[in-house]
Amino acid sequence: MEIEAAVLRSTDAPFTLETAQLAEPGPGQILVEVHGVGFCHTDLLPRTPGFAATLPIVAGHEGAGIVRALGPGVTGIDSGTHVLMSFDSCGGCGKCLTGHPSYCSSFWPRNMPNHSAGTHDPIRDMQDNPVSSRWFGQSSFATHALATIRNVVPIDPRLDLTLVGPLGCSMQTGAGAILNSLAVQAGSSVVVLGTGSVGLAAVMAARVAGATTIVAVDRNTERLAMAERLGATDTMEAGVDLGRMLRKATRGGADYALDTTGISEVIAEGIAGLCSTGVIGLVSAPKTDLLLPAATLARGKTVTGILEGDAVPQRLIPDLIELWQQSRFPFDELVQTYPLSHINDAERDMISGKTIKPVLVPAR
Numbered sequence: 001m002e003i004e005a006a007v008l009r010s011t012d013a014p015f016t017l018e019t020a021q022l023a024e025p026g027p028g029q030i031l032v033e034v035h036g037v038g039f040c041h042t043d044l045l046p047r048t049p050g051f052a053a054t055l056p057i058v059a060g061h062e063g064a065g066i067v068r069a070l071g072p073g074v075t076g077i078d079s080g081t082h083v084l085m086s087f088d089s090c091g092g093c094g095k096c097l098t099g100h101p102s103y104c105s106s107f108w109p110r111n112m113p114n115h116s117a118g119t120h121d122p123i124r125d126m127q128d129n130p131v132s133s134r135w136f137g138q139s140s141f142a143t144h145a146l147a148t149i150r151n152v153v154p155i156d157p158r159l160d161l162t163l164v165g166p167l168g169c170s171m172q173t174g175a176g177a178i179l180n181s182l183a184v185q186a187g188s189s190v191v192v193l194g195t196g197s198v199g200l201a202a203v204m205a206a207r208v209a210g211a212t213t214i215v216a217v218d219r220n221t222e223r224l225a226m227a228e229r230l231g232a233t234d235t236m237e238a239g240v241d242l243g244r245m246l247r248k249a250t251r252g253g254a255d256y257a258l259d260t261t262g263i264s265e266v267i268a269e270g271i272a273g274l275c276s277t278g279v280i281g282l283v284s285a286p287k288t289d290l291l292l293p294a295a296t297l298a299r300g301k302t303v304t305g306i307l308e309g310d311a312v313p314q315r316l317i318p319d320l321i322e323l324w325q326q327s328r329f330p331f332d333e334l335v336q337t338y339p340l341s342h343i344n345d346a347e348r349d350m351i352s353g354k355t356i357k358p359v360l361v362p363a364r
């Protein structure tokens with residue numbers, strides 16, 4: 001079928017809105033009409049020279065929409081069902097079977113496909129050339145996307161589809177890191193480094209978990225004000241001697257920290273700000289190697305990587321929706337919608353910090 005998609009053709013070019021061909025849903029696949037798709041920093045990874053994804057590509061992995069067709073063999077979902085799309089997983093490997101699908105043994109090829117690796121590309125451009133697609137099991141910077149039963153989450157049709165897409169990645173990543181991976185306890189102290197959408201989701205989740213000290217750190221004072229509104233008990237501008245400042249704010253060191261910056265100097269300060277046996281989770285793609293003095297972790301500290309909040313999307317996302325409806329997870333305050341055709345404005349505003357979470361809305 002003919003679709004409109006925002007295509008990235010080179011690492012330093014704007015996205016171009018193009019008409020393209022999307023294949024019919026194959027075995028196990030679901031055609032979703034996209035009504036809103038969040039713009040996540042991970043969607044900028046294909047702009048990194050040398051990154052594995054082959055250009056051109058259709059990115060976008062926080063899609064929300066309506067199921068319009070089912071491929072052969074798909075059961076358990078009907079055409080017309082409203083869904084969120086999240087990351088894909090196999091369902092059969094050891095990690096999937098034990099409830100950790102973001103650590104699926106085939107996570108990378110399923111979610112960061114690469115047409116030069118011989119994968120089947122369901123999107124072709126008007127010259128009939130293949131376009132890297134099914135990014136995070138979807139490629140939803142488009143009017144339509146192909147997903148599977150493993151990476152869709154049915155939702156109440158009364159929910160606003162131009163709003164809920166970010167629950168599929170950034171909200172799930174920040175909240176899952178706090179609730180699942182770090183398993184923050186009531187009465188504890190939590191430091192959140194970086195207050196973009198993932199960091200702010202972590203702040204909201206830390207409040208839900210009952211943390212009594214929640215310190216948000218950023219350079220952007222507007223975002224720190226937002227963090228305060230969403231539950232941070234202390235805010236701090238990133239700067240020199242951050243580790244000592246964090247120990248002071250948490251009266252001796254934080255029980256938990258979450259880094260969303262990927263900046264090794266910030267991570268090192270976050271580790272310095274932990275109490276003995278404190279844990280820091282890293283959710284961002286690291287920008288440089290993390291080098292630490294040998295004794296850094298001697299006092300029982302733990303550094304752990306976290307992917308997609310270690311979430312089972314079909315379980316965590318309905319919980320987040322319920323918390324949102326109870327005004328305990330007001331992620332909608334972070335969202336600003338843009339027409340899909342204005343994707344380059346959305347990208348600029350996300351990078352500058354003007355918009356925390358752009359959601360792109362395809363025209364129809």
Ligand SMILES: [Zn+2]
Pocket residue numbers: 089090091092093094095096097101103104105106
């Ligand atoms: Zn798996």
Ligand SMILES: [Zn+2]
Pocket residue numbers: 040041042043061169170
């Ligand atoms: Zn994402």
